[in-house]
Structure formats: structure tokens, C-alpha cells
Amino acid sequence: MDGLSDVESFYGRFVKSLQPAWTVIGPVVGADGVCRLQKLSEGAGDSCSCLPLIPLKKFLLPPVELLWRQSEESPTAAPAPAKIAVIDVAPCDLYALAYLDQTYVEDSLYLGRRRHLLLVGRECSPLSQCHCSPQAVPPAYDLFFSGDKVWCGSERGEKVLQDFSGVVKSRGDEVLPKEYWAGQAELPTKIAARFLQSVDNPLWAEEASRCLSCGACSAVCPTCACYDVVDAVSLSGEITRQRVWDNCFFRDHGLVAGGHNFRPERTSRLRFRFEHKYLGFGEQRGMISCVGCGRCQQVCPVGINLAQILVQLPLAEEE
Ligand code: SF4
Ligand code: SF4
Structure with missing residues (x-):
């Protein structure tokens, strides 16, 4: 690719190619000036490089989640997790996902959603509040874009890139350089x-x-x-168990x-x-x-x- 406009055009076409197979989510600044992760209608064109106030975890660990219900009505099957592609994810948030993946390694609800989440990272411009620095563990990502380069971090990432561009890029070929990783340097x-x-x-x-x-x-x-487990009984006799975000x-x-x-x-x-x-x-x-x-x-x-x-x-x- 020759210049910045070619890079942006490649990235924009790539993101558009994810729709409609994936629900594409990206960071967008609202009229109130707050950056949020939201569904994109125009591919990468809607998205910007801001850091969303509420991070990715909300897609994997909803603030309120039904774990179990007992009622006289026949139980309804849980809906299949949506296929979500999150684009423009900053390295620190990819790192956070690597942490959550370890924390929730045995949680079937988390893992079910995680399997349907495509993580597309992108080089960020650090804000004044940022204090990340290289760490010894790689972040979680399927694809990572920086300038005219792209790295594959999973087989799924390889396949998605290959389907779009025909380029076969293996994970073993190159490892995402450490300057893109986040985390704390002090041991x-x-x-x-x-x-x-x-x-x-x-x-x-x-x-x-x-x-x-x-x-x-x-x-x-x-x-x-952190979450709490809350049981409730309604006047109709229905019993529910939910997990809800807790706070230390x-x-x-x-x-x-x-x-x-x-x-x-x-x-x-x-x-x-x-x-x-x-x-x-x-x-x-x-x-x-x-x-x-x-x-x-x-x-x-x-x-x-x-x-x-x-x-x-x-x-x-x-x-
Ligand atoms: S700076 Fe550290 S403690 Fe604060 S929100 Fe980010 S990851 Fe959490
Ligand atoms: S809980 Fe305390 S430290 Fe955390 S945001 Fe509120 S005032 Fe600040």
C-alpha cells in the first residue's frame, strides 16, 4: 500500500466485509462527548480511535445475567450468542481480555460468548491518562492492524483475513512486536x-x-x-438466579x-x-x-x- 489513504481504504473495506456475518461494534463518540462501544452501520467510517468508557467486558460479562429460572411454564432455551466483531480495540483492552480469558477459563457462559467474539486490534495514540508499558504476556487478538501491517493472533483471524484479501498470513510468521503490547512494567x-x-x-x-x-x-x-449471585422469588412463584456486577x-x-x-x-x-x-x-x-x-x-x-x-x-x- 502506498499511502495513508490506501491503508484507510483497505481497513475500511475489510471492516465492511465483516458485515453482515458479524455484528460490527466499534468505539464512537456520542453527542455528549463520551466514547462508547456501539453497533456500526457504516463499517469503519462510524468508528474513531477513542477509548470507550465502558470496556469490552460488557459483551462477555453482562451487568445482569440470568443463570437459572424455575417456573411452571416450560423453560425457554437460552439464545445462541451473537457473532460480534469488535474493531479498533486498543492494546490495553486486548491485554485486559487476555486477563479475563484466564480468570473465566472455566465459565461456560463467558466461553460461549468468547467463541463468538472477533477481536480486531489497532494501534492507538496514547492519551494523557495512559500508563501502559510492555509486559511479558501477549495480548488476546484475532487480527491487529498498524499502518500498512496486519498480524494474525488466531486461526479465526487468519481465516477472516484470507477470506477478505486472499492473503495467507500465518500466526507463526511474525509475532506482534512488543511496542504494541500494554501492561505494567514493574514486576x-x-x-x-x-x-x-x-x-x-x-x-x-x-x-x-x-x-x-x-x-x-x-x-x-x-x-x-467481580459479581454477586442474587436469588429472587416473584409473586407468580417464579424463582430466578442472576449474577450481577459487584464492586469491591x-x-x-x-x-x-x-x-x-x-x-x-x-x-x-x-x-x-x-x-x-x-x-x-x-x-x-x-x-x-x-x-x-x-x-x-x-x-x-x-x-x-x-x-x-x-x-x-x-x-x-x-x-
Ligand atoms: S488504569 Fe488499571 S485499575 Fe484503572 S481502570 Fe485501567 S486497568 Fe483498571
Ligand atoms: S469508589 Fe472511590 S476511588 Fe472509586 S471512583 Fe468512586 S470515589 Fe473514586
Whole structure:
């Protein structure tokens, strides 16, 4: 391809070719100035390179999901998952998907939707809020576009590209270079040492005293995936079990049977969130659960910034 217009035209035609076999979703800025993932009617032409406020997780883990229903009427079969292609996905969100794929590896509802999700990544332009950097684990993607290059990250990606262009490009040929990956560079072990030295640091209480427990930071986080299970009985006798998004900033998140609450104060909830984002499962999964997208600081009404807290924690002494 010779120039930018050729690249855009190739990409635009590629995205259009996905319709109607796939429902094509991309980031679009609304009249209110907010970037959202929404269905595109005109292929890539509708989409822009903004970072959607509510990330991809909403397609894989709906905010409210029926798990089970018992009623006198005959049960209705669950609808088959829709085939969704999400385009213009930024590297940090592809990384977040790699994290969720590990977290929900045994969840049949997640996996059913994941199998019907085509991930088309694209090189992004970092915003002032971004603090991502290379990591040791590759992101999840089917295809990734950057300038006049395209990488295949799955057999499905290879097939879709081949069907469109006739180009056969194998996953083994080239690996997506590290500059396109997101994630945190500082090792979880180093952060853990700083955290353990700082558990009683007054910084936690100072920051938590401003927190409103609104949960916005967790709702927009691409790797936050806690849920609660809620049973309900209606007057008609129908019983339902649903899973609904939960939030570690809510007081009841740490409440267990018998009335004990592991995290009744905001300070402990803020510290727990930090621990979960920067340390939880880091060594097991090869990545931490903060991909540096900066959404949490963008939405926090009182300006609490986990990355800034990390910077302020005293450095651990080298052994
Ligand atoms: S903790 Fe904040 S910066 Fe990190 S992935 Fe979640 S929303 Fe993004
Ligand atoms: S968005 Fe800010 S105020 Fe709201 S729960 Fe998160 S840290 Fe607290």
C-alpha cells in the first residue's frame, strides 16, 4: 500500500466485509462527548480511535445475567450468542481480555460468548491518562492492524483475513512486536514488597477519606469482573438466579455469612483494590490486572489515582 489513504481504504473495506456475518461494534463518540462501544452501520467510517468508557467486558460479562429460572411454564432455551466483531480495540483492552480469558477459563457462559467474539486490534495514540508499558504476556487478538501491517493472533483471524484479501498470513510468521503490547512494567514481586512495607502507611487513610464508595472506578475497569449471585422469588412463584456486577468499593462486598465483614472501612477497601490490581494473581498469571488504561482516574469524582498511590509508596529495600 502506498499511502495513508490506501491503508484507510483497505481497513475500511475489510471492516465492511465483516458485515453482515458479524455484528460490527466499534468505539464512537456520542453527542455528549463520551466514547462508547456501539453497533456500526457504516463499517469503519462510524468508528474513531477513542477509548470507550465502558470496556469490552460488557459483551462477555453482562451487568445482569440470568443463570437459572424455575417456573411452571416450560423453560425457554437460552439464545445462541451473537457473532460480534469488535474493531479498533486498543492494546490495553486486548491485554485486559487476555486477563479475563484466564480468570473465566472455566465459565461456560463467558466461553460461549468468547467463541463468538472477533477481536480486531489497532494501534492507538496514547492519551494523557495512559500508563501502559510492555509486559511479558501477549495480548488476546484475532487480527491487529498498524499502518500498512496486519498480524494474525488466531486461526479465526487468519481465516477472516484470507477470506477478505486472499492473503495467507500465518500466526507463526511474525509475532506482534512488543511496542504494541500494554501492561505494567514493574514486576508484581517488587510492587508486593513495597505494598507489604506500606500496609500501615497513613496515605491509605488520607486517600480513602475522600472516596465516595461510588464504584465508578471498578465499573469502567476492563479487568474488574467481580459479581454477586442474587436469588429472587416473584409473586407468580417464579424463582430466578442472576449474577450481577459487584464492586469491591461497596460495603457489602466483603460481607459473608454470619454478618462478618472483611472490609467494613473504606481504607481497607481501597487497599484491597490496590492489592488486587497490582498484586493479585500476578505471578500465577504472568500479568497484573491493571493494564494502565487510566479509565479509573478519568471517572473518579474525587481524583483518586491508584497509579499515583503506587508512585508515593516508599521503595522497597533491595535484598
Ligand atoms: S485499575 Fe484503572 S488504569 Fe488499571 S486497568 Fe483498571 S481502570 Fe485501567
Ligand atoms: S471512583 Fe473514586 S470515589 Fe468512586 S469508589 Fe472509586 S476511588 Fe472511590
